[in-house]
Amino acid sequence: MTELPSFLSRWGAEEVGPHRLVIRVEKDKLRDAVKDLVSADEMIYLSTMSAVDYPERGVIELNYFFWSVTEKKGIIIKVEVPRDKPEIDTITDILPGANNAELEAHDLFGVVFKGNKSLRRGFLLPPEIVEAGIYPLRKDAKGV
Amino acid sequence: MREVISNIFSRPATIQYPREPAAVSSEYRGLHYPDLNKCIGCSLCMVDCPANAIKMVKLPPDYTNPKNPRGIYPVVDYGKCVFCYQCVFVCPVKAYITSNKFDMADYVTHNSQALSLKTIRKGDKG
Amino acid sequence: MAKYVEVPVGPQHPALHEPIMLRVKLDGEVVEGVDIVTGYNHRGVEKLGEKNSWVRDIYIFSRICGICNAVHAQTYTQGVEKLMGVEPPPRAKYIRTIVMELERIHSHMLINAVMAEAIGFDTLFMLIMRDRERVMHLKEIITGQRVHADIHIIGGVKRDLKPETAEKVLRVLDYIEARLKHYKKVFEEDYTIRKRLEDVGKISKQEALKHSLVGPVLRASGVPSDVRVDDPYSAYDELKPNIVVRHEGDSLARMLLRWDEALESVRLIRAAIKNMPKGNPVPKAIKRAAGKGEVFSRVEAPRGELIYHIVSTGGPKPYRIKVRTPSFNNIVNSGFAYIGERLADVPVILTSFDPCISCTERVLVVDEKKGLRKWVPFMALSRGEIRVA
Numbered sequence: 001m002t003e004l005p006s007f008l009s010r011w012g013a014e015e016v017g018p019h020r021l022v023i024r025v026e027k028d029k030l031r032d033a034v035k036d037l038v039s040a041d042e043m044i045y046l047s048t049m050s051a052v053d054y055p056e057r058g059v060i061e062l063n064y065f066f067w068s069v070t071e072k073k074g075i076i077i078k079v080e081v082p083r084d085k086p087e088i089d090t091i092t093d094i095l096p097g098a099n100n101a102e103l104e105a106h107d108l109f110g111v112v113f114k115g116n117k118s119l120r121r122g123f124l125l126p127p128e129i130v131e132a133g134i135y136p137l138r139k140d141a142k143g144v
Numbered sequence: 145m146r147e148v149i150s151n152i153f154s155r156p157a158t159i160q161y162p163r164e165p166a167a168v169s170s171e172y173r174g175l176h177y178p179d180l181n182k183c184i185g186c187s188l189c190m191v192d193c194p195a196n197a198i199k200m201v202k203l204p205p206d207y208t209n210p211k212n213p214r215g216i217y218p219v220v221d222y223g224k225c226v227f228c229y230q231c232v233f234v235c236p237v238k239a240y241i242t243s244n245k246f247d248m249a250d251y252v253t254h255n256s257q258a259l260s261l262k263t264i265r266k267g268d269k270g
Numbered sequence: 271m272a273k274y275v276e277v278p279v280g281p282q283h284p285a286l287h288e289p290i291m292l293r294v295k296l297d298g299e300v301v302e303g304v305d306i307v308t309g310y311n312h313r314g315v316e317k318l319g320e321k322n323s324w325v326r327d328i329y330i331f332s333r334i335c336g337i338c339n340a341v342h343a344q345t346y347t348q349g350v351e352k353l354m355g356v357e358p359p360p361r362a363k364y365i366r367t368i369v370m371e372l373e374r375i376h377s378h379m380l381i382n383a384v385m386a387e388a389i390g391f392d393t394l395f396m397l398i399m400r401d402r403e404r405v406m407h408l409k410e411i412i413t414g415q416r417v418h419a420d421i422h423i424i425g426g427v428k429r430d431l432k433p434e435t436a437e438k439v440l441r442v443l444d445y446i447e448a449r450l451k452h453y454k455k456v457f458e459e460d461y462t463i464r465k466r467l468e469d470v471g472k473i474s475k476q477e478a479l480k481h482s483l484v485g486p487v488l489r490a491s492g493v494p495s496d497v498r499v500d501d502p503y504s505a506y507d508e509l510k511p512n513i514v515v516r517h518e519g520d521s522l523a524r525m526l527l528r529w530d531e532a533l534e535s536v537r538l539i540r541a542a543i544k545n546m547p548k549g550n551p552v553p554k555a556i557k558r559a560a561g562k563g564e565v566f567s568r569v570e571a572p573r574g575e576l577i578y579h580i581v582s583t584g585g586p587k588p589y590r591i592k593v594r595t596p597s598f599n600n601i602v603n604s605g606f607a608y609i610g611e612r613l614a615d616v617p618v619i620l621t622s623f624d625p626c627i628s629c630t631e632r633v634l635v636v637d638e639k640k641g642l643r644k645w646v647p648f649m650a651l652s653r654g655e656i657r658v659a
Contacts, residue, residue, distance in 0.1 A: 017352075019501050020566060043493070045479045047568075048599075050579040050592035063579060065566055069479075069493055072500045074566060097482025100602040101594075108316075136317055137590075169407070171435075173414035194322070194329035228329045228420040233428050234556070 004071050007040035013075070024078045027088050033077055034064070034091045043069040046091075049101035051109045053138045058083045060109055064091075064098075081111060090116035110135040172244035173227045177256035178218050179263045180207070182239035185214040189231035189240075197224035198231060201257070207264050211237075220256040277613065296613055304608040304616075306601060319591045324350055325556060327588065328422055331578075334593065336417050337377050340369045341571040343422035346591075348503055349567030349580040350424055353560040360505070362426040362551035364542050367505040368439070369412060369419050370569075371535040371542070375446065376405040377572035378528040378535075381624045382453065385525055388621045389466045394456065401449045408439050425553035436543045447536045454529035457522070467522035471607045471619035474519060481603040484596050485574020487623055490527045491519040497570035509541050521622035528624075559586050571596055573624050600624070 011033055013021040025033050037044065047065045054061060064077040081088050090113040091098050102113045103123050107130075113119055121130045134141055168174070178189075180203070190198040200216045203209070218231070232240040241263070277294045293305035315334055319327050332343035344366055351358060358366075383398035406416040412435060413419040421427045457463055473483065478491040488495055496513045498506040514530040516523040564581040574596030581590040600623045608619055 017565075042476075043479065045482045045484075045488075047482065047484070047575060048577050048579070048592070048594035050590075050594070052564075052579075052581050052590045052592075063566075065577065065579070067495070067500075067575070069495045069500070074501070074568070076566065095482070096480055096606075097599065097603050100482075100598055136314065169411045171411045171414050173420075192323075192325050194326040226329065226333070226418070227415065228418070229414065229428065230325070230329065230420075233423065234325075 003040040004068060004073070007036055008075075010036070016076075019072060020074045020076065022076045022078060027079050027081055030064075030077070030079050031089050031091060031094070034094050037066060037075065037077075038094060041068050041071065044075075045069070046095050046097050046101070047074070049098065049105060051105040051111060051137075053083070053109060055083065055139050060086050060111060062088070062105065062111070086111040087114055088112070089114050090119075092116050108135060108137040110138070168244050168246055170244055172246065173229050174243050175222070175245040175259075176227075176229070176232055176240050176242045177220065177259040177263075178235075178239045179241050180209065180212075180217055180239075180260050181263060182237050183209075183212060183217045184237055184239075185212040185216040186236060187216070187218070188234050188236065189218050192230050192234050194228060194230065195224045195226045197221045197226070204261065204264075217260060218256075219260070222254040222256070294608070294613060294616055299612050299614075301608045301611050301613060301616065304605045306605055316591055316593060319588060321587070323586050324354075324558060324560060324588065325424065327591070328424070329420060331591070331593070332418065332420060332422070334595070337380065338373060338571045338573065338576070339417070340366070340373050340419040340421065341569050341576055342593075343419070344370060344504065345567045345569040345576050345578045346580070347422045347424055348569070349565045349578050350560060350588075352565045352567070353563050353580065353582050354424065354557045355561070356425040356557055358426045358553075359549050359551050360547040361430075361549045363505040364546045365412075365427045365429075365431050365551055366422060367509065368431070368539050368542050369409065369421055370504070371539045372405055372409050372412070373419070374535045374572045375450075375532045376402050376409070377624075378532040379405065379450075379453075381621065382457070382525055382528060385467075385618070385621045386463075388617050389463065391462065394453075398453060401446065404442055404446060408442055411435050411438060423553065424556050427551045430551055431546070436546075440540065440543060443536055443539060447533065450529060450532050450536065454526065454533070457525055457529060464522065466615075466618060467525060467622070468520060470521045470615045471611060471622060472518075472520045473604075473607050477606065478519070481606065482599045483574075483603060484599050485571070485624075486524055486527050486531065487574065487600055487604075489514060490516045490523040492517040495575075497568045497575050501568050503569060505542060508545070509538055511538055521618055524622045524624075560584065560588075573597055574600060597624070 011023045013023045016022050044066050047067045050063045052061045059080040060083055062079045066075040102116050105111045106119050107121060107124050187200050190200050198218045198220055201219050203215045203217055232242055277296055294301055295303040319330055322330060328343055328346060331346045332339040334342050379398050379402040383395045386394035410416040413421045421429060473491050475492045478488050492515060494513045494515045498511045499513055512534055514527055516527050560582045562582060562584045567578045569576045576596055577594045579592040580588060583589045604623055608616055
């Protein structure tokens with residue numbers, strides 16, 4: 001069967017509710033964790049990636065939500081990137097399905113995913129907001 | 145497929161609306177307005193309205209209701225209203241009168257003021 | 271002559287009446303790559319949600335999409351209920367389930383009708399839409415409006431289901447079931463439909479998983495993934511829906527799978543009405559403040575997995591709500607499925623993904639066959655400087 005349980009103990013997963021597990025990783029380790037996860041369970045897909053802005057802590061938190069079809073578990077990988085330099089490596093080469101989530105986070109929060117070639121502003125926002133340089137879902141965004 | 149084609153000749157499934165009244169069930173969430181004899185002016189409906197369609201306005205000077213100490217009542221702007229009926233649901237005294245009236249498209253904007261004021265007169269008589 | 275011709279399909283009417291544009295790169299008749307361009311419809315719902323109260327947001331989020339409004343409300347309220355520690359009464363769960371399953375039936379009927387129209391079968395479109403109106407009417411007598419249910423409230427539902435309404439629902443369902451079976455037969459047997467849909471836009475199991483496709487698209491490629499079963503919510507842990515899976519992975523499989531699911535929904539509604547517990551589903555007071563915490567709330571919408579990430583830092587307003595709709599994954603990430611098909615099949619493939627642009631609500635994505643093929647200037651080609659392998 002799958003090697004998901006050993007993956008979960010390796011990365012220190014913590015259960016937060018029915019069908020939900022949280023793994024916190026450093027931002028340099030994200031790629032390793034995702035690679036490990038994909039090789040541990042082939043019936044897994046990236047469901048979504050949600051960014052949350054925490055100005056008081058000075059970070060933007062990225063929540064990668066994976067769903068394991070066979071094990072019926074939602075695995076949330078939490079990564080924090082600094083707000084003043086929000087950069088992280090892309091995972092689109094491992095899972096191309098991450099493309100839309102990365103583009104969205106880039107457009108709305110200004111997170112830069114290094115290595116994602118299709119990354120650009122204005123992919124979902126109207127041009128006037130892009131030209132004003134606003135990241136509308138950041139908590140300190142003005143004029144939206 | 146032949147049976148389907150024969151089906152078509154039965155009778156038209158769509159009714160021309162302006163000529164015949166559209167069939168609307170009695171459960172339909174249509175036009176609604178507050179009954180001023182019941183309203184206590186608590187403004188909960190205004191707070192919860194997702195479309196900001198409800199404004200609180202002063203009662204007419206010749207009408208006072210002891211249950212309504214603040215002397216205000218809600219006016220629903222039907223142009224903004226999304227007919228979610230949150231106001232009807234949240235009202236602590238169930239003051240909203242509901243109907244299944246739906247044909248509100250017009251050249252002028254409608255609100256519930258006139259309908260609400262009518263309820264006063266009814267209350268005075270009865 | 272021209273090695274690549276770029277054909278814009280849309281943004282208006284690429285067989286569907288919603289603003290999406292496919293920039294199709296063609297080599298002769300064969301599609302070499304597709305840029306999916308949307309973003310005509312960004313409405314900033316997530317920001318609006320942060321600015322409004324918990325209760326108002328139920329209606330704001332249910333208005334993300336007209337067709338799947340009840341599932342949006344369900345995802346939101348079940349997440350908020352978890353944060354607030356409220357448990358809806360069992361009868362409310364059943365009523366929610368009935369409304370959501372009716373929504374699934376009419377959504378699946380709609381997309382199959384649109385597919386019939388896309389392949390030029392307008393009679394079938396009209397017939398399906400006529401019968402769909404019956405389902406909409408059921409929604410109207412249960413909730414009060416034929417499109418927007420707005421029946422969800424934190425801690426229950428706003429209206430109880432009356433016994434005579436339930437009887438009427440069962441009566442109409444008999445008719446609907448017969449029609450659904452008939453339409454399924456039409457899709458299975460009709461020569462024209464088969465010719466247009468079979469083996470078009472094939473997606474393998476691995477591709478579907480890798481590109482994060484969800485819902486009927488994923489299940490038509492042989493992956494048994496259904497939130498109703500895997501991660502049960504509402505009354506689904508008691509009703510036990512069956513997962514419909516097909517293994518072909520082509521457009522026809524996706525459409526037939528939708529008919530099967532609609533039939534399964536009919537069964538679920540019957541079971542829900544039969545096993546409906548007694549009690550009062552309408553809460554007396556609404557809770558207005560949530561504690562600290564965050565929750566990932568998942569629901570199986572007609573189009574696939576719908577997921578909300580709700581973050582609360584306490585107080586009367588949500589801190590952040592992330593909405594990921596099924597169409598956002600299915601449309602944006604599906605550019606690879608068009609490659610190698612004919613231009614005439616592009617609308618068919620798009621329709622078979624059941625796109626809902628108000629759900630996608632944003633997004634412009636470039637999905638070229640990354641790294642495998644390089645795009646060369648047209649002039650260079652015409653001069654014969656570069657040969658394309």
